[in-house]
Amino acid sequence: MTLGTAYTALGAGVLVWAFLVRSLRARPWQTKDAVGALHEGGETSLTPQRIGLFTFLAVISSLFGLFIAAYHMRMMDGIANGDWVHYKVPGILWFNTAVLMLGSATMQWAKGAAERGEFAPLRTRLIAGGALTGGFLLLQLLAWRELGADGFLSVRNPAIAFFYLLTAVHGLHLVGGLAVWGYTLRRLAAPTAPAVRVKDVRQVVGLCTLYWHYLMLVWLVLFGLMLST
């Protein structure tokens, strides 16, 4: 494990520390005016769903961060003992990246419609965003094929094995996102009171969009890693 990972973990700890430090300076046993000091709700104005998603994104960050640390360490060993063979990253990945970015932008566009309560364009944009993401996943499979056609299919080369592994793990997270996306489309069609529906859909679309952006960012990091090594 690189020390960088340790420092990242330490940095994350410090951030949490800084976030909490104001509250932790309180002296509960000395409270003079108990009623006046009443806590007025959650620690932040974020909804529980948003807090839950942020926490989940922290888990994903830890997961991919550790994959990247493992990639780096295995690469160093592999270069030293000669079994890490560099390969040409499939050209189609550039196109795939553009498709994923477009998907992310479409989700952002859908979010705008959700905030304005415009359900008709929202549905269209959501479907487009999901379709682009589904397209990205299919295109990733084509990238796998392209890599195989180049004679690099062997997973005995750890560089190739990592390519398959990282793209697969990233793809699985997108599949999870698509499951929530499907749920959102269903909610959009559900016959509920308009006010509840607007609030509900706005929230779910907002969370989906954030998740999409984050996974796009993760992909950019992974793509950059594969290009640069």
Add this chain to the structure above:
Amino acid sequence: MAYVAMADRDHELHDPQTFITKYIWSQDHKVIAIQYGVTAIAIGLVALVLSLVMRLQLGFPHTFSLIAPADYYQAITMHGMIMVIYLLTALFLGGFGNYLIPLMCGARDMVFPYMNMLSYWVYLLAVLILVAGFFIPGGPTGAGWTLYPPQAVSTGTPGASWGIVCMLISLGVFIVAFTMGGLNYVTTVLQARCRGMTLMRMPLSVWGIFVATILGLLAFPALLVSAVMMTLDATIGTSFFMPAMLSMGHTNTHAGGSPLLFQHLFWFFGHPEVYIVALPAFGIVSDLLSTHSRRHIFGYRMMVWAILAIGCLSFVVWAHHMYVSGMNPYFGFFFATTTLIIAVPTAIKVYNWVLTLWRGDIHLTVPMLFAIGFIFTFIHGGLTGLFLGNVTVDVPLSATYFVVAHFHMVMGVSPILVVFGAVYHWYPKMSGKMLNDTLGRLHFWITFLGVYAIYLPMHYLGIMGVPRRYYAYSTADFPQSVQELNAAITVSALIVGAAQLILLFNLVYSLFKGKPAGPNPWRGTSLEWQTPDTPPKHGNWGPKLPVVYRWAYDYSVPGASEDFIPQNVPPGPGAPLSHGHG
């Protein structure tokens, strides 16, 4: 106001109508907690029996022929993994976390009840996959609980073909379950506390569980990464961890893999895991000591900071498990230093526990006995940790019974004593009945004295150089006293193992024949003792949520009409605000 939307969301609470939705597919945190608890204890009993079978082999190698060498390694592996992951982690976070967080924070339930329910069922699936390992060809893996490659997937190791894959899949499923539960615990603590429950008014049990959950959410991915990569090594022939080897006369098909990479990943999870188990125990024992000594916890704020400091530091000490694996000497120095630094906040907690007892009105109830017992065993295990944290001392002691004795005292016995204390403490709230006191005391004394009879001699064995993980020892290598000690340890282990049946009997007996507990038998201040119903009904609080006016440690406040003031009692005559020192 935000708290109304989150904590008092009657309209969003599911309303269980049938037996199935009430007790099986339940979304109620209390039912899920009990489901977690029962499952964890059940699988823990399997691990306990495995340890007794191993002890019979070690203590009386020529008398019993219960297991062959391969079985011994499988028993070691399953015992360790079950105890650490499937019992302790699940019990503290899935069990006590689920039960206590909403009740102590004044919430009606977890914020994502459906996901909470799924968490339990996925955990159960993980346990079933783990148990399936006993029935597959070749049996479960015998690689040791650390699952080090290349041994774990090499021919000759028990379960190297299917057992290891079964274990890795089970761990992956467990991590999914933990993540679903963990998201709930963190979000509920941050966003669903009742009015008045500031972070710094939360009982330390909640603090311990909260920070341990964050550790778990960040550390378990390391185990997942290593599990996924090792599964690929074992199944499709990648070489992430597997080097080229000549094994049993055959060259394997791998090349260049790094076993050290696995060790780094494993221990980046493995060391925080110690605190994932320890922090909830720290929190719970603080509350037990305070309640049963009728005194506020000494240094509350320091205790919170210590929990956070231990949580952060636990991520930068992992390589002290790898001193003998080979590393740059400067790294060894770095990790020895961080290991010693983490002893500082830990020692602060120990001092504060002792100072909480100082001049307290100590009630030697059964939960208190277990809490005080914990202080003994934890100090003991902590001090031997100082030996092993130093590179030069660790090298000769590594892989001996000294290590086994150390980690069993510090993260086996100590948290289990807290679990027992917590069961005796909260069982009255969970069931409405008191556990039988005489049986409880019998259980405590046999367990407490018994674990010393087991583990003190193990230190001596370790210093003698007796290696761990050996199926049998030759008297040509070690003096006869080693064998005699092993026999004595086995007898003690059998007695302690049998003593646990007292607790199991007590749990069932008291459910039917126990004395009614009433709502607050220990005269506790925290919110779970203030529920309108005992056991608390669905939704916990009746029509209105509690409002909190004070911290959870207002015991023996001067001028108060009783020696405790619940958190939801407003300041007034007979219930002044305390102005003591936290």
